[in-house]
Amino acid sequence: MPVTYRIDLERRRIMTRCTGDTSLSEVLAHFDELERDPAVSPGADVRLDLTRITSLPNVGQIRSAADRAGSAARTVTFGAIAIVANTEDLFGVARLFEMFTKRIFTRSRVFATLEEADAWLESPDAAPGRRPAL
Numbered sequence: 001m002p003v004t005y006r007i008d009l010e011r012r013r014i015m016t017r018c019t020g021d022t023s024l025s026e027v028l029a030h031f032d033e034l035e036r037d038p039a040v041s042p043g044a045d046v047r048l049d050l051t052r053i054t055s056l057p058n059v060g061q062i063r064s065a066a067d068r069a070g071s072a073a074r075t076v077t078f079g080a081i082a083i084v085a086n087t088e089d090l091f092g093v094a095r096l097f098e099m100f101t102k103r104i105f106t107r108s109r110v111f112a113t114l115e116e117a118d119a120w121l122e123s124p125d126a127a128p129g130r131r132p133a134l
Contacts, residue, residue: 002053003030012041012079013121017049024061031072045079045121046105049114050094051086057093066100073104081105082117 002022006015016030034040057065069078081101085094094110102108111117 002026005030005034007037007039007041007044009039009041011121012044014040014044014046015049016046018053020053021055022053022057023055024057024064027061027065028068031068035072035075040076042077043079043106044076046081047114047117047121048081048083048094050090051084051114053090056089059096062093062096063100066097066104069101070104078105080107080121081109082121083108083110084112084114084117085110086112 002018002020003026004017004019007013008015014034018027081098083094083098085091091110091112098108098110109117109120111120
C-alpha cells in the first residue's frame with residue numbers, strides 16, 4: 001500500500017508514509033481513513049515521510065491533496081506537520097504542500113531526516129521555516 005499510517009497514541013501523532021508510486025487517489029483515500037479512525041486524537045501532530053516515494057506529484061495533484069486535507073480538518077483537527085523529504089524535488093513538493101496547507105496545521109516545516117522531524121515535533125517552541133540541508 002503506497003500510503004500507510006500508524007497512530008502513536010502516547011505522542012498524539014499520525015505517522016504517515018508514502019511508498020513507491022503513490023497516486024492522488026491513494027492520498028485522498030488516506031484522508032478518508034483518517035476521518036473514520038477513532039484513534040486519531042484531536043490536535044494530533046503529523047509526521048509525513050516522503051523518503052520512500054518514487055513518483056513526483058504535479059502542482060494540481062498537490063493542490064488537490066491540500067484541499068482534501070482542509071476538508072478532513074473539519075473532522076480531524078490537526079496540530080503541527082513535519083514533512084520529511086530527502087531530495088531537492090521532493091523538498092519542493094513538500095514546500096508547496098506546506099504553503100497550500102498553512103491554515104490547516106498549527107505549524108509546519110520540511111526536514112531531510114526523520115530524526116530532525118521527530119525532534120522538531122517534540123519541541124513545541126520550534127519555529128517554522130528553515131530549509132534543511134539535503
